[in-house]
Amino acid sequence: MSQEIILEEVQRSTLDTYVSIGQKSYREHYLHLWENEDPTPYISNGLSASVVERELSEPNSLNYLVKMGNAIVGIVKLVKDCGVDELSPEESLKAEKIYLLKAYAGQGLGKKVLEWIENYARSLKKKVLWLDTMQKGNPIQFYQKNGFVIKRESELVLPGAKSSEKAMWILTKQL
Numbered sequence: 001m002s003q004e005i006i007l008e009e010v011q012r013s014t015l016d017t018y019v020s021i022g023q024k025s026y027r028e029h030y031l032h033l034w035e036n037e038d039p040t041p042y043i044s045n046g047l048s049a050s051v052v053e054r055e056l057s058e059p060n061s062l063n064y065l066v067k068m069g070n071a072i073v074g075i076v077k078l079v080k081d082c083g084v085d086e087l088s089p090e091e092s093l094k095a096e097k098i099y100l101l102k103a104y105a106g107q108g109l110g111k112k113v114l115e116w117i118e119n120y121a122r123s124l125k126k127k128v129l130w131l132d133t134m135q136k137g138n139p140i141q142f143y144q145k146n147g148f149v150i151k152r153e154s155e156l157v158l159p160g161a162k163s164s165e166k167a168m169w170i171l172t173k174q175l
């Protein structure tokens with residue numbers, strides 16, 4: 001795959017596209033986490049139009065459409081100044097959402113998106129990139145293969161999540 005990946009900052013005019021792609025990609029990958037395969041608690045907390053609209057006015061919150069050519073293939077949400085544990089907000093950037101549509105999985109896009117995020121974090125003089133991911137499933141291996149290390153356990157705390165699926169890892173990468 002040689003096509004370039006572009007992360008385009010979401011504007012009010014592209015908010016509905018971001019929400020639609022975000023919800024679709026989330027549903028494609030994460031329904032198994034939820035009782036009755038109903039991700040409403042997550043979507044209403046993080047991928048609704050009203051939530052994203054509020055995020056667009058927060059300077060610490062950055063929302064992007066992931067584009068490959070003319071196709072929108074996913075979304076990314078970053079939190080610019082976001083510490084965890086002993087890591088200060090000034091030195092840490094959180095990759096809160098990296099969701100790619102299933103049709104584009106396995107094409108190297110995730111790696112390119114991570115590289116873009118890492119370069120952006122370095123441009124802000126960040127020392128650490130961090131994220132959380134489910135303990136079960138493929139993402140943990142992907143992130144470890146790309147230089148992330150497990151910092152500690154965490155847990156999905158939204159109502160409706162299956163208790164057997166709540167276990168998460170907080171991962172960090174030194175930049």
